[in-house]
Amino acid sequence: MNLQNSLLKKTTAGLFTAATVLTMAAASTTAFATEINESDNTFYNKGGDMNITLKKTLDFSEGVTLPKGEDNQDLWFAFQIEAKSSTVFENKDDMPKLGTDTVTDSAGTEFNNVVKIGGFATDADNDGKNDKNTAEGIITLESADIIDDSQFKRAGEYVYTVKELGTSNFLENKLKAGDDAADWFKDSMTYDDTELELHILVKNKEDGTGCYVSSAYFTKRNSNTNDNTGSEDSAVGGDNRSSDIDALCDHVQKIDKVQPIFSNTYVKEAGKNPNANNSKSSLGITKTVAGDYADKEKSFDFTIKVQALTNENVLKQVIKEASAADNPWSSITVEGDKITQLTAYVQDIKNYDKVPGVEDTDVTPVTLTLKNGYYTADFKLKDGQYLTFVSLPAGFKYDVTESNTKGFTPSATLFENVDLRNDDSLISTQNPIQQRLATIEAGNGFSTASSPVSLAPDEDGNKIKTISHKNGTVSTAGLVLIGEHDNSFDVKNTYSDPTTTGLIVKNLPFIVMIALGVLAFLGLTKKRRAND
Template identity: 25%
Template sequence: MRKNRGFVALASAIALVAALFGGVSTALAKTAAVPQVNKQLELNPGSTVTATFTYTITPTELSTGTGSEKTYTDGPAATIDDIALNNASSDANNNGTGAIKFGGETDASAFAHAGVYAWTIRENATANGSGIGAFQDDAQAYTLIATVVNGDNGLEFSSFEIVRGEATSVTNTNKTDKIAFDNKYTETTLENGADLTITKVVAGNQGDKSKQFEFTVTFAAPSVLPKGQTAAQTLNAITATANGATDIQFADAADGATTRTITFKAADAKGVTFSNVLVGTTYSVQEAAVDGYKQSWTATSNGVESASQASLLIGENANNGTMTNTHEDVTPTGLIINNMPFIMLGCVAVAGVAAYGAAKRKLEK
């Protein structure tokens, strides 16, 4: 009997503890964190930009599913903090977050009463900021649904739901876990004056400065493309200006292609300037070997010195390359024909001395 009483007491204690912890869990569950707006900016390597992104958040009426009842629209003024990206590049400073506030607060303290509220969130068109290229804004809309309840310490958010698109009801299947806007930024060398120039130099005492050397340049498109354009279209937009080079041949990139090849010939101090190249494009350069000449390549790739001839980045900074061909001077060996008369005179003189010596010896005998 005592054992049963002890078991009952233990069970009651466990139930009491469970009830207490259950109450704490329920109270904690009533406070939900306000979501943030997430920003991601995609740029090609070689590009940098500073820009500020702004947002609009507007109350909206949604059906609650209970007769004609709608969500409330009399909540406090909702705002989203601007997101500023300074010197954003392809691998740094290219993402951020903006806080959503209600009456300037990130909790439910500014609401007048409990209920279900909803807002539509959009990103405003982006000003160019410090950049000279073009932004591609994210046109995606989101619907934010918040449930405000009467908590132990006043009004609290019990939950948030995020819907992709403009919802019409609190019951949705197109739910997501965050509000995220993805923008793109592109620019060309035509806009920033960072065209690519390739130059030929002939060196060596016996170098033929009039000789034409054959070049092949292959461009590869980057991943972030201007709005509505394909990789082939961006490559086919590249132009070439002859700085004394000859026989420039363009092979247009076909639909679906991601590379384009251009050939030309250049003598000493001649070359080609390539313009309207999408920043982030890479290029590889080859020169046909010529007997008697040793090749040497140096380049500045987006302002950085390089000796590579493959996958060189074209960026906002200086882009150029110089192919130097040094002639290996030839030193002739053997007799020089122009000196033959003098050699023959020397031989005659030597022969005369020898004949004179022989004759003198005969007389002495």
């Protein structure tokens, strides 16, 4: 009996151990099927539909409003996913098609079977306000699931190329300086030229009822990297893996960890927004000298420092454009992959519409060189002059200080990315800088008419500040955005008139007459006393 009990116990224990091992193995298999293996950037199906999405990031500078596309629609971007090869089909045209959208770009060309990601706008969620993330110059949006699992009816490997369509509904602004319109400015859109391959692995179901997409991963061509191993493709894993390549492939359980890989960049010129009453420069610092006895030929000392773009992708694109033979950014000089200097000009305000150094040669160039992380320079201005940066991309920032104002009381008005709108009464030959200065002088503000133009600050996010001096110095008191709208720092120095001396000089004839009268009276009084 004891022997039987012993055998029963051993048998039960063995069965329990076996069951435990099988259960653990099954659990291990189940866990493996539902996990995303980050070591090989492969996404495994948990048993339902595989969910793979593409993400797109659009970089632009702080304070820039994204343009509308063709037919006033929000910007969209699209991806082409084309069949390459399969272990199932000899003819790649027999492979399942990925991409169900049809788009028409700004040139009128139609593209079928693409994956479209739309809704790129400054107000991305359509709530009537600029989104917080757009203030930082980044919008990231995601596509719908790019595969239909039901199309994959045979087990095997399916390989597709994935690349961004090198066009969209973006409309480049074509107006240039000299056109009969106020809205001339430069802008550009760059597209990501990364080309990937999507590998989709399809397995037979264990119950024999068909197939399912079991896993997917991406590879990247060596031609887009510095890897010169000679291999056509390298798996996105091991020593050749890109740290962010898994961004293109998204599983439901990893949506919060996905990092975008396709990035586009929008660059826009500062200070020249459509309909703006601007000075045709990206940034202007003006000087006005006031006072009956003020010396208007006196030069005043200024120091300026400029911070380059903080969005690295936008900065890289600007450097690339400025490196070209037809550099569109006349204020920027590039050597290699760095901005080495910025160039501005001291110009008479009356010549604002003439390109300094080209149409107007009576100017003084000011070169800003890199020092402690800023492009800095000292310069001088006298009455009726201004420092102008002809062409900078929006997103730079500046700080300027005036010193050595002894005998004068300095003040300033700061326009930080202000949309100064002009009405139909604007006479094209009038000087917009002088109009702005006259409005400041009148003290009427910028919400009412200041003949002949009506100026009003835009309602959202723009700034107009009146700045008083501190110990004879006036400055922006910190970095100020050079945005897409009007960027101006208007400095006025008022001479402290010699009122005491002036009073004497102006009334000297009357003072002499009174003095003579007093003397005559005193002399007459003295004579009478002598006679008495």
